[in-house]
Amino acid sequence: AAAMTVNADLRRERAAATFQPLLLTHILDGGPERTRRRKEIEALVLNDPDFQHTDLNFLSRSQRYEQAIRKSSLMVMKLREYGIADPEEIFWFKSFVHRGRPEPLDLHLGMFLPTLLTQATPEQQDRFFMPAWNLEIIGTYAQTEMGHGTHLRGLETTATYDPATQEFILNSPTVTSIKWWPGGLGKTSNHAIVLAQLYTQGQCKGLHAFIVPIRQLGTHEPLPGITVGDIGPKFGYDEMDNGYLKMDNFRIPRENMLMKYAQVEPDGTYVKPLSDKLTYGTMVFIRSLIVGDSARSLSRACTIAIRYSAVRHQSELKPGEPEPQILDYQTQQYKLFPLLATAYAFHFVGAYIKDTYHRISGDINEGDLSELPELHALTAGLKAFTSWTANAGIEECRMACGGHGYSRCSGIPDIYVTFTPSCTYEGENTVMMLQTARFLVKSYTQVSSGQQVTGMVSYLNDLSRQRIQPQQVAARTVTVRINDPVSLVEAYKARAAWLVEAAAKNLQAELNHRKSKEDAWNRTSVDLVRASEAHCHYVVVKLFAAKLSEVTNAAVRAVLTDLCLLYALFGISRNTGDFLQAGILTSAQITQVNQHVKELLAVIRPNAVALVDSFDFHDVHLGSVLGRYDGNVYENMFEWAKKSPLNKTQVHESFHKHLKPMQAKL
């Protein structure tokens, strides 16, 4: 389409904002300098003709894979050419190149290389690292099997040591043991780090990692004994060749076991690793990325839905007047603004985890790991909490765009299908929630036995002091002021305490009735998940409220305070039962909360577009006709549709093949 001016509705919206979006962008990026650098990298990619291509929506899966691999190889070269080495800058570069989508080298860059660095011996690094760095070796990380996911001990792949030849013999003994899902495994990789049960001297030594060549260098054909391929079409991840791998008496030299920690000596003697808490660190880091991704994906969906809702006019609000912007309907605001507030909340949570991780990992090198277990437990729950919420939120945004949201041109279907697997990978969410619950119950038990706990769970300390009184704990603790974020944090704290205590007591009751711990745990798990969710919800509200005091610009602080209040109050209005049942709020207060939520919707309404502009997504990155910055939605939908594959020819071949013969016969 020809260059067009910005849609009048959006111009009006932007003029009416009470704050400067750029200042808020700086906060989200972590300072004006970071914003500048991000935009510099963005321009580097977006102005590069090598990274241009047709709209991916019109390409087949094979074509999308091909585009992705083309861009990935260029990306690796250009990153080195430009000397970009900072992890966050690499992340930006990569997400601009791939427009927020996964790509076939993700596992090579994100898992294969780092695993070599952390788990390979110096000799192994000499053999594998430089070839891998130069992409002569492309590797992936093969852990998950067809029949086994989150529960690692259940993996069935075996690596049996043969001292006669000093080799490991790798086998996939059953169908369920076939490696399934690893990204880049299907077509791209020629090596894989394979997780397998190690057998030596007739004994199983548990899971270990092995470097396994899978394709012939030069021809890229699978090696004898290796069956490898693509697992077929998925909901999303079209550009990723998630693969399968079956090994049949496949031999690798002894030196291919990653031996920085555990070792197998030439005669087959197994040398145990020193205890390794560092893997905790990696998991925390990856989960912090998912929390950040929850925030970003939800922000993108909100940007699209809110801009479109300012452009779309429908029905009648006042008789006789023109059709209003749909963003003026209370029901539309009620769908979108709480999600907008959530996106901001999750941004701050993501930043908090990242900072804490960096602070603690400094300590790791100095040997102080005391805070790691809590962070590990907390991030498990937060990963689940934010990804579930964002997952549902993205769908809500799409629904709020009516029929057009359903078209691929809206961009939201793509955000959804790309994001939704994060509820499963890196730890299935329910399992994650139960991990956090385990930590909460443990902390509760400590408090019950007279010990103090620290950190985010320290509110549990208050429980023991109140135990002398017969009523339920929260019933008398807080006087909630619904206009005050700090007071709302207290209310969420009380709710978490109430649910943690209830779950712990139910667990105890089950234990008193039954023999097995596992059974009691299972019979309490619905309660335990609820407790975890409440704990995470509290943490999010707390971190959001804490962020407010750091904001110096008054106008920005005011609008963030509105969002923080909306986030906290909306959460209450969606969970009124907990607050009522625990006696934290009265029915009259709930009615006030509901009323105040609606008032806040009206308060936020004038700033809605500016608040999504602050996320600062470039149109190319957003990939949405509905969410364009200039708001020229309809013209561009038409332009987009004309490129659809079904429109390639004026008369579709089906007419000649099927319709015409039929009409002739009838």
Next chain:
Amino acid sequence: SVNPDLASERQTASFCVEKLTALLDGGAEQTRIRRAVVEAIQSDPVFSREDQYFQTQNERYEAAVRKAVHLQKKMHEMGWTENGPEYKYIYRALSGDVAFLLHRVFMRSISVLGSDKQIAKWIPLATQLRLIGSYAQTELGHGTYLQGLETTAVFDIATQEFILNTPKISAMKWWPGDMGRSATHTVVFAQLYIHGKCYGIHPFIVQIRSLQDHSLCPGITAGDIGPKMNFEAIDNGYLMLKNVRIPRENMLSKFCEVQPDGTYVRQGSQKINYFTMTTVRISLISDEVLTPLMKACTIAIRYSVVRRQSKLKPGEQEAKILDYQTQQEKLLPQLASAYAFHFINDYLQELFDRGYREIQRKNFDMLPELHALSSGFKAVITHHSTAAVEICLRACGGHGYSLLSGLPSLYTKILASCIYEGENTILLLQTARFLIKCFMAASAGQPVPPSVTYLAAVKSGKCPAKNKLDFLSPDIYTEAYQHVAFRLISSTAAKLQDLIQSGAKKYNAWNQCTVQLVQAAKAHCHYITVKNFAETVEKLETKAGIQRIMKHLCDLFALHGIFSNTGAFLHDGYISAAQMDMVTASYLDLLAVIRKDAVPLVDAFDFTDKSLNSALGSYDGQVYQRLYEWAQKSPTNKMSPAYERYLKPLLHNTLSKL
């Protein structure tokens, strides 16, 4: 052979599966007919869906056209007719994967809106597929709000023609199925102008493609609107009209006619037409909503007894994931909803049949109630079922994300139902308008329709339950649902009144209460669903264990609704905090009870493997073998041009010079 983990589930069924299937079908004879149709269709290779997950949009479209053409032949061969008992099962047997669905809407709109003369002219042509029709209502800028449509039809007395135009881009027809590539004709809704005066929206038959070579007619711009989340087989289209002239006789004129001199005449009552529109919302529930929901439950539950993960007891085998309470809590309430919605759908169908008979007798009294029920239930059932299918998808972990599980396409298809035939929020507000009106009438002592008589009786008091078993009494929980619906409707009505009395304009007061109004409408529909489920269970025969298991599901449906919305029940103290703990306890106990019959309960839906088209959900439970076999058929495993073009240079050292 059947996977032993699945086989063992079937041995312990507490009820007769075949009897339950017959109940769902409405009798054993219906089951027989349905199975015969499914067999005839699914044994015919032309209707195969085997490759559908691997096909491009173009291939899907072509297959759908091929199937539609073949279906004509098949029906003739089998002796099936549109009025025969087999007809309604054909769509289910095809899983909706067939072109020309809008052709039927085209025909129906002519039958309903056309004069006898028009019907006589067009229907035979359409029946013989001499032409292919579509239905063009929605525009790029306008959806549910029909008055806002911008397409114009100006009457030209001189030539006795209408001149149709798309005055601006937002007026372009957008979304109509079959219009992008297939249709030769379509019913266009446009603003009628005579002598410069606008008479509102009217339907016109417009030819858009040549019957000879299928090229576009002069003045027509049409095409496909591009890829969507699903419905790849359907060519949803756009249509732009530029001075397209059609004869005066092409305006569908059962209710309104433009005479040769330009006189506009209104005739007859539109009410029956209005009724037809509302029945569409009910008629879609069975095929478009219940079927995918039941399929998703079947796949997720069967997979959950085959999939083993982690250990429940040390030293034992890894446990079936359905044995985890959290997995039960995800899936079993969805299973209960599938049954609840099946029964409410029966109730609605019956009500609408009765309504139709009344309307035939020119009695329109039931119309407002039918309209309110169809709007509200369409919204509640589609919304709830969509969420349920997504829960099933995510409950299958990573494998649920594979298209081969069948779940992603069930999800992307069912979620469209939240938007088409009226956007859900707007529909709920229509129901709310009816409820508020009835509440005011009831308060003033006037009579109200049967489904809302509870609004007349003043409710107060507390829930009488004394222990957790009391919450397994339908009277107790139905009463609680009724109480909440009443409270939400009455408090919203009071709020509206307050706002208006304090000087707010009516429309403003309404907009300020819409969030509450939506909640009230949902609560009403939820109440009716629970009540109907309980009443249905009561009437079931006690033989073969059917009534007992249905009672459990009814309890679960009701208690799950309370458990996931505790605030509504606690708000005015109708249920106390202590009672809420009883609800939770009863609810969690039920999960373990229904767990035992979970597989037989999905078996009773009686989907063939070909209908499910899922590597995870097949009857024999050979999940992993199937997943592996199907993956190998993926086109991505046939050739990879990317290797020669990009990977090879990459691996062959072109980078090492860096």
